[in-house]
Amino acid sequence: MSQKFENLSALVDGESSLSDQVLNAVKEDKELMQKWKNYHLIREGLRRELPDNPNLDITSNVMAALESEPAILAPNNQTVRKPWAAIPLFGGASALLKQGGHMAIAASVAVAVILGVQQVNQPEIEQPFSAAPPILGIQGGLSPVSYEQTRPVSQAADAAEYKHRVRAYLNDHRQQMRFKTLPSESVQGDAQTQHQRDESVLAKPSVQN
Amino acid sequence: MSLFLLNRLFKTNYQAISLIAGGLLFSAMATAQQGEAETVPSVQHPADTANQWLAKMSQAVSSLNYSVSFVLLKPGIDSQPYQWRHGITATGEQMEELNLLNGPGRKVLRVNNKVGYFEPNVPPYSLESSSINGPFPINLLRQPERLADGYDVMLMGTSRVSGKAAQQIKMVSRDKTRYGLNLWLDQTTGMILKMNMFNLKNQLLEQIQVTKLEVTEQPDAFFEQVSATMLPAVVPINDKGIQPSPWKINYLPTGMQITKRQKRRLSSNGALVDYIMLSDGLVDVSLYISSILSNQSSNKVVGVSQTDTVYTLQNGPWSVTVIGKIPPSTADAIASSIQRLGS
Numbered sequence: 220m221s222q223k224f225e226n227l228s229a230l231v232d233g234e235s236s237l238s239d240q241v242l243n244a245v246k247e248d249k250e251l252m253q254k255w256k257n258y259h260l261i262r263e264g265l266r267r268e269l270p271d272n273p274n275l276d277i278t279s280n281v282m283a284a285l286e287s288e289p290a291i292l293a294p295n296n297q298t299v300r301k302p303w304a305a306i307p308l309f310g311g312a313s314a315l316l317k318q319g320g321h322m323a324i325a326a327s328v329a330v331a332v333i334l335g336v337q338q339v340n341q342p343e344i345e346q347p348f349s350a351a352p353p354i355l356g357i358q359g360g361l362s363p364v365s366y367e368q369t370r371p372v373s374q375a376a377d378a379a380e381y382k383h384r385v386r387a388y389l390n391d392h393r394q395q396m397r398f399k400t401l402p403s404e405s406v407q408g409d410a411q412t413q414h415q416r417d418e419s420v421l422a423k424p425s426v427q428n
Numbered sequence: 429m430s431l432f433l434l435n436r437l438f439k440t441n442y443q444a445i446s447l448i449a450g451g452l453l454f455s456a457m458a459t460a461q462q463g464e465a466e467t468v469p470s471v472q473h474p475a476d477t478a479n480q481w482l483a484k485m486s487q488a489v490s491s492l493n494y495s496v497s498f499v500l501l502k503p504g505i506d507s508q509p510y511q512w513r514h515g516i517t518a519t520g521e522q523m524e525e526l527n528l529l530n531g532p533g534r535k536v537l538r539v540n541n542k543v544g545y546f547e548p549n550v551p552p553y554s555l556e557s558s559s560i561n562g563p564f565p566i567n568l569l570r571q572p573e574r575l576a577d578g579y580d581v582m583l584m585g586t587s588r589v590s591g592k593a594a595q596q597i598k599m600v601s602r603d604k605t606r607y608g609l610n611l612w613l614d615q616t617t618g619m620i621l622k623m624n625m626f627n628l629k630n631q632l633l634e635q636i637q638v639t640k641l642e643v644t645e646q647p648d649a650f651f652e653q654v655s656a657t658m659l660p661a662v663v664p665i666n667d668k669g670i671q672p673s674p675w676k677i678n679y680l681p682t683g684m685q686i687t688k689r690q691k692r693r694l695s696s697n698g699a700l701v702d703y704i705m706l707s708d709g710l711v712d713v714s715l716y717i718s719s720i721l722s723n724q725s726s727n728k729v730v731g732v733s734q735t736d737t738v739y740t741l742q743n744g745p746w747s748v749t750v751i752g753k754i755p756p757s758t759a760d761a762i763a764s765s766i767q768r769l770g771s
Contacts, residue, residue, distance in 0.1 A: 266582065384720075385731070385738055385749060387696045392714040392736070392751040394695070395705065399712070400543070400557030401566050 227251055231258045478581040478597050482572035484618035485611075489569045490559075491516065493647040494619060497640040500563045502734050503633070506530070510563065515647025523651040526562045536560050537659065544659035552660040563636055564623065567709040568609075578602060578683020578708035587612065589621040590638045599710075605681040605758040606711060607633060617643050625735065628755055634735045675702060675717055679765035681758060683708040706752075706762070713752030713759075717766070720747045730756045739763060 223244065230241045245251045488494075493515045500508040511527040524538040532548040544554045559570050567574055575581075584596035594612040601608065612622040619641055625634040668690040677686070688705035704715040720742075727742040739750045739759035748766055750759040 381729070381740070383697070384699075384718075385740065387694045387699065388701075388714070388716045388749050388751060389733055389736070389738060390696050391692070391694050391703075391716070395714060396712060397561070398555065399561045399566060400555050401559045401561070401570055402557075 223248070223251065224254060227254055228258065231255070231262075478583040479573070479576075481583065481595055481597055481613055481618070482581065485613050485620055486570060486572050488618035489514070489620070490522075492617060492619070493644050494617075495640075495642045495644070495648055496619070496638055498563075498636055498638040501635040501637070504734050508563070512562065513648050513650065515651045517647055517651060521656075523647065523654055524560050525650070525654075526560045536562070537654065539654065539656040539659060542656060542659050542662060554660045554662045556662055564620065565710050569620070571709070575599070575683075575709045578606070578681065579608075579710065584610075586615070590614075590641060592616070592621060592641070594621050601681065601683075601708075603682040604628060605761070606708070606754050609710070614641060617641075619643065625753070633753075673702060673704070674769050675704065676767045676769050677704070677706075677715075677762065677765055678767060679761050680706065681708065681754075681762075684713075687712075711753045713750060713754055713762070715762070715766075716749040716751075717746060719745050728760065730759070 226237060226241045227245065230238055245255055494513070496512040498510050498512065500510065502508075507530075509529040511525070511529060513523075513525045515523050517523060522538070522540050526536040528534040534548075535546040537544045537546070538557070538560050541556055541558050542554050543557045543560055544552060546552045559566055579599045579601055582598045582600070584598050586593060586595055588594060589612040593615040595615050597611040597613060599609040599611070607625050607627055610622075610624040610626065611620060613619065614621050619638075621638045621641065623636040624632055627633055668688075670686060670689045671691075673689050680686075684706050685708070686704060687707045688703065690703055691700060692703040693700050699718065702717040704717070706713040706715065727740075729740045731738040735753050736751055737754055737756050737759050739756055741748045741750075741760070741763040743764075743766075746768070748763040750763050752759070
């Protein structure tokens with residue numbers, strides 16, 4: 220048992236000389252297959268590349284569920300036919316309906332599986348930049364968005380004052396960033412690597428974003 | 429097999445693959461541009477790990493003669509094209525120029541440790557600095573080894589960026605509390621070709637794309653006309669550094685330190701605030717603490733301005749505002765941990 224995991228581990232690490240043999244074994248063995256997934260999951264975890272919402276593979280569960288519930292896929296003939304057949308006008312059509320119904324159910328199951336698989340296996344798309352949502356406010360401005368507020372900013376005066384204050388902070392922060400400098404080589408040994416200038420001595424520099 | 433070992437083996441495996449891929453790409457490139465590859469100066473530096481690549485980049489940025497055009501893309505504002513040139517003259521003087529090409533412009537010129545700023549609406553002035561602080565984070569370019577406390581650096585695959593074979597490097601904060609970086613470095617020279625900043629969900633936040641990179645034997649002719657005497661006088665500094673303060677921060681993300689702590693008077697409205705600056709080398713975070721009476725005894729507001737998070741926590745009689753390129757959750761964690769000593 221442990222030998223077979225050892226072989227798989229070696230293969231995943233790219234160390235195995237028996238790759239074909241091990242791969243075949245993985246195909247045959249459910250337990251090994253699970254291990255195979257887990258090893259890769261562990262690797263992602265160790266390299267801190269796990270997505271926030273891991274795309275857990277639920278296809279096998281869906282398949283199992285579908286197989287174990289034939290009653291829904293092929294409904295009892297009696298319950299389907301009776302009401303329709305009882306009405307003379309629909310009597311003839313019921314056979315067609317029945318067939319169509321079966322096909323519809325089969326089709327919808329197929330669609331559900333395809334959708335499910337697509338959802339599950341969707342790759343993480345790196346958003347193209349042009350598609351970035353323009354939520355980030357006006358140029359140089361700030362658009363506060365309520366966040367976990369215990370109470371809404373109720374009074375307009377309060378909100379306006381807050382906006383004004385935050386804008387002043389933001390300008391100050393931008394200035395700090397702009398006057399950031401790097402000490403010359405000779406003093407780089409100092410513990411303090413960051414060295415920013417106080418802009419108050421400057422004649423009101425414009426804030427550029 | 430232990431997990432640690434597994435991880436290590438994966439990494440080496442990855443590197444081997446990327447090296448092979450790089451090799452293939454290289455041989456293809458070599459046949460495509462014969463001769464050119466031989467004349468282009470490059471930094472002789474072994475580079476098989478991510479840290480060595482960063483060191484190679486840092487050395488290239490400070491020692492080569494180059495001319496770079498790049499575009500800075502941020503959501504919410506227009507794209508910003510820049511020209512960035514660097515040269516070491518025959519007399520050994522370091523010269524650097526950064527030029528914003530759109531609008532009224534902004535020109536920054538450095539000769540050795542003197543940096544002159546030429547901007548509209550402001551009389552020109554100089555600061556003392558060994559590098560121009562441009563869109564690329566200054567510490568990333570100059571002292572990447574100082575980011576090791578806060579960030580994991582990983583060697584990724586190779587690809588083609590700005591028409592050159594590039595090595596990708598990924599930087600992720602060790603405690604997953606800050607945004608990460610993807611860097612693409614020119615395989616020949618080590619110069620930076622592209623930088624993506626992404627959030628914790630791997631969504632792109634900010635991008636710098638180099639559109640042209642020229643590394644030359646001789647410095648750009650432009651630098652021949654430049655001398656230190658052309659720069660305006662250095663503005664005297666008034667940096668109060670870290671001063672004692674009644675505020676205590678109980679939570680800091682891994683690798684972050686207090687780099688400034690002082691009382692400041694804001695230039696825009698004259699208000700007096702307690703100011704604290706935090707930095708991990710890559711990002712700087714400003715904290716403004718003021719006692720403001722509000723109707724609400726407890727309130728949290730978050731906003732975003734470009735890629736800066738602006739987070740305000742009203743906590744009883746005082747309010748803390750955190751500004752910087754960090755996720756709101758981290759800003760909240762820092763702000764919530766602040767405590768007034770002796771109260």
